Amino acid sequence: MLAKDFHIPFDFENRRAIIINRLLYIPKYYDKHSDFKDKIIFENDNKVQVEYCSGNGEWIINKAIKNPNINYIAVEMRFDRARKIWVDMHNQQIKNLFVILGEALIFTKYYLEEKSIGDIYVNFPDPWPKKKHSKNRLIKDEFLIELARVMKKKRSITIVTDHKIYLEQIIEVFFQNKDFQPAFKKPYFIEDQKDFGSSFFKRIFSEKGKSINYLKFIR
Ligand SMILES: C[S@@+](CC[C@H](N)C(=O)[O-])C[C@H]1O[C@@H](n2cnc3c(N)ncnc32)[C@H](O)[C@@H]1O
Structure with a gap:
């Protein structure tokens, strides 16, 4: 492929x-989501996990290969990146992966059913460091409301970031939502998560000596 x-x-x-x-x-620029009558289907009824902001798909492709008994959904809004995941998925004959070329909140709100998803991962969501752009950040209340709707109870969402300001904001947003509890004690993140897997951006930031922070909240 x-x-x-x-x-x-x-x-x-x-x-x-x-x-x-x-x-x-x-x-993009589309609102007739209710016209969509097809379904995301896997070959089995295994649990489904989602990675948002998958980039070139390195993290999720490795996870899917390592865990054939889990079904994965990669969500990426950039055409070239989603297409790369799709090409790699077919070339490596990975059957337990599905790719979404679309925006995370829209996909979650209009295309995922209630209580259908297990654990969720977001590796290095864009931090939008300028204050005037911060409204573009993915992790906001509207997104958490949709996550709470689609996630099964007691499942977790893990977010990985190198960006301290975004990290603090993410904690604040989760604390304002009654459906999620922090998995880690104060300061609510850890700097080392063994066997978590790597990604393109994780390598870049690690090589620059930046600290990599893992936040985890339970539904
Ligand atoms: C900093 S990159 C991280 C990529 C990858 N997770 C990694 O660690 O290498 C962020 C990615 O998220 C995608 N992205 C940002 N906002 C998104 C959104 N709202 N919905 C879907 N994808 C998004 C971007 O296109 C980009 O590929």
């Missing part, structure tokens, strides 16, 4: 959500 094998089979005017060979494409 090559990048050129991935086609969206309609033009912008006729855009719609569609599953193309185990990739769900959710168009």
